[in-house]
Amino acid sequence: MMVFTGAVKNMFGAIAGVEKAAHHMNMPDYDAFADNIIDICEAVKPDLSIMDGIMGMDGNGPSAGNPKKVDVIIASIDPYLVDKAAHDLINLSVEDSYILTQAKSRGVELDYTVVGCEIKELFCDDFDIPFRKSMGIKRRGLLNSRILTYFRTKPIVDKDICIGCEICKNNCPAEVIVMKNEIPDFDYKGCIRCYCCQELCPEHAISIKTPLIIKALTSKRS
Numbered sequence: 504m505m506v507f508t509g510a511v512k513n514m515f516g517a518i519a520g521v522e523k524a525a526h527h528m529n530m531p532d533y534d535a536f537a538d539n540i541i542d543i544c545e546a547v548k549p550d551l552s553i554m555d556g557i558m559g560m561d562g563n564g565p566s567a568g569n570p571k572k573v574d575v576i577i578a579s580i581d582p583y584l585v586d587k588a589a590h591d592l593i594n595l596s597v598e599d600s601y602i603l604t605q606a607k608s609r610g611v612e613l614d615y616t617v618v619g620c621e622i623k624e625l626f627c628d629d630f631d632i633p634f635r636k637s638m639g640i641k642r643r644g645l646l647n648s649r650i651l652t653y654f655r656t657k658p659i660v661d662k663d664i665c666i667g668c669e670i671c672k673n674n675c676p677a678e679v680i681v682m683k684n685e686i687p688d689f690d691y692k693g694c695i696r697c698y699c700c701q702e703l704c705p706e707h708a709i710s711i712k713t714p715l716i717i718k719a720l721t722s723k724r725s
């Protein structure tokens with residue numbers, strides 16, 4: 504949903520359990536949700552942020568992605584700079600990242616100095632970034648067209664992998680999942696595309712399907 508999970512988004516963990524769902528429901532717009540994450544980070548004010556990127560994760564994280572050996576540890580008293588350095592390492596621009604875009608618009612300083620080495624020495628050029636903010640902007644424009652309303656990314660379930668545990672159903676903020684024959688069934692009209700279901704599925708049975716037309720329209724930026 505946010506493209507990237509790092510030091511700033513980590514502060515969402517300060518919100519207790521089911522309260523997280525209310526945040527998703529109240530702020531289904533991705534930019535508003537990113538703003539909300541920044542508010543939480545500003546309230547918590549972490550003294551030190553350490554990103555253990557010896558083994559990172561790419562693809563559809565934060566729990567269902569692929570282990571990725573990056574071999575870095577990034578630390579700073581400023582969580583935004585930890586994230587900016589990580590963005591630079593994986594070639595993710597501020598403009599393609601919801602949280603840093605919002606942070607920049609608030610005037611957060613994103614210039615940093617690396618101590619101990621050159622950042623280009625650490626560059627990871629094959630990091631799988633599954634979605635970029637620019638894709639969302641284009642998609643939102645497309646959604647203004649009634650014809651293309653149905654061409655949205657959406658969670659889909661692999662029935663052969665699903666074990667019917669109902670974790671996705673019980674954690675869907677929009678309550679749009681019902682179980683049919685012990686398999687989740689999604690009401691996509693009410694789905695807010697938060698991807699909590701995909702994130703929380705212990706079997707990795709849920710994936711995010713991007714329609715071919717969106718892939719084609721956004722392929723130049725990805």
Ligand code: SF4
Binds near residue numbers: 672706707708709
């Ligand atoms: S969380 Fe995963 S395994 Fe459990 S019901 Fe949902 S899709 Fe199936």
Ligand code: SF4
Binds near residue numbers: 678693700701
């Ligand atoms: S179905 Fe999944 S993506 Fe849609 S609102 Fe529920 S948890 Fe979020």
